[in-house]
Amino acid sequence: MSSAQAEQSLSGSIVVDGLSMKYGALKALENVSLKIDKGELFGLLGPNGAGKTTLISILSTMLPASSGQAFVCGYDVRKEEAKVRQSIGIVFQDPSLDEELTAQENLDFHARLYGLDSRTRRVRAREVLRLVGLEDRRKDLVKTYSGGMRRRLEIARGLMHTPAVLFLDEPTLGLDPQTRRNIWDHIRALKKSVGTTIILTTHYMDEADHLCSRIAIMDRGKIVALGSPQELKGSLGGDVLEIEVVNAHEEFTKSLNQRQEVRDVVAQDGRLILTVERGESFIPVVFETAAAQGVGISSVSMRTPKLEDVFLKLTGREIRDDTHTEAKDRMRLFMTRKRR
């Protein structure tokens, strides 16, 4: 294979090999390995502080890793910084536009830094603005834009220099539900029309579930699960029963956990979350057991597993979009886990 062909085949790919990142005693990333193919819409899912942004910062050459290697489009992020930078586009977690410039000027500034000639700058600006539906607002100052429009403009800007890989770091953070849906539509359209590899970080489960073809679930600097949303949810093997109990339920949990059908039990905030085979026929068992032990049940609901349940099972915690997560961790009554 000639080197040109090799470059061609590696374009859009990402290889992460044993990457670690330490800040003093804190391990932000611990021995992370990962392969992402060209054209994938790949999700990094995890709570705040899981290491998602750190990983993206390393892949975009903004941060040198403590140890391990990473290649973007076949280029070593440490040794071939300029080539990596030229091949990637980034939408940062926090806003990064010049509000005193127009949308067009922001794109133009970006394109000049990436060495595009004036004709290409014009053509590309029109293309990417159309892609995110902002062509009629292109001459307006960014400070007149809404949060959703700014986000779309940042996505458009990330695509200006036709990168082989696009990083979206929490693309819908802080946006209202309707705007989030709108951004999702644009990301999906992007995947269809552009063919760019997209790596998206999020702590919204539904976002990863809706958009991504593959997901790596991250927690405390490690990848704890990897697969398509279907595979991950299927790995739980069964239905999810949520039981709200009124009084002490330690004994109750134990006896439920001893049943054949039960795969997993997690107690949280006065609820029991069970993963069971054939959930509908297990509901009577729940009531029988409760009656025998004098435990009051205020509600039972059954559903198919969500990514939330996968995360909960893997880490014993829920992903939450607030700062109370830690406090809730400590408040968690207790948790039992059954391994098979």
Next chain:
Amino acid sequence: MNFGPTVYTLWLREMKRFIRNRGRLIGSMSFPLLFLVVLGAGFKGVFTYRHDVSYMEFIGPGIVGMSLLFTSMFGGLAILWDKQFGFLKEILVAPVSRLSIMTGQTLGTVTSSMLKGTVFLAVLVFGGLVTFHPLGILLALVFMFLISASFVGLGIAFASRMTDPQGFQLIMNFLIMPVFFLSGALFPIDQLPEWLRVLTRLNPLTYGVDGMRYALGGPYQFSPLLNLIVLLGFWAATTFVGTILFRKMTA
């Protein structure tokens, strides 16, 4: 890498922001003008340094220096706002060298700062407050450039080390203001008490203001060559430190 185009890109952005923001433009020009007119008129009667020089004529070059000091330092510190608004990340992740970014940022700020300074210079010339001589104006412009470029470098150095705009006020109070007041812009330095004269002599802006006084036919103290050498040294020092710190900075 594409050094020239990057420098131009950053310069262009600075110019667009400069032209667009009228409020900031007027704001930054009104303060020195206030000093010139109000102090110039107010201290007219008590100023007895030289009988052939009015107080307004005396402080004229000092006011140009003041404008340059403020706009250049603020311009260098503007990196802090880019940090705050996240735009710096967009610049730093691009496949361009830090040196080209720093050069473009510096040239942009020096240009806008010099434009404002030149407006004040024109006010002095047309107001008959300075002696007009083409070579003198040229020399004044050289001093203006050196003052501006030096303090932009200093501003960038500080901005590179600071993480939030809170420190901005500190720099304003403990650096910019003392540098201005101790530069001989507002009073002749040969009549100062000893301790104040020492401080003034340690201040690079003193030599810039004095150099402009010489170029514009005012009462100067030092040899213009000394002024030039001190400023060139100061420029080299701030640019060197600014470049090193800017290179190390993370967005």
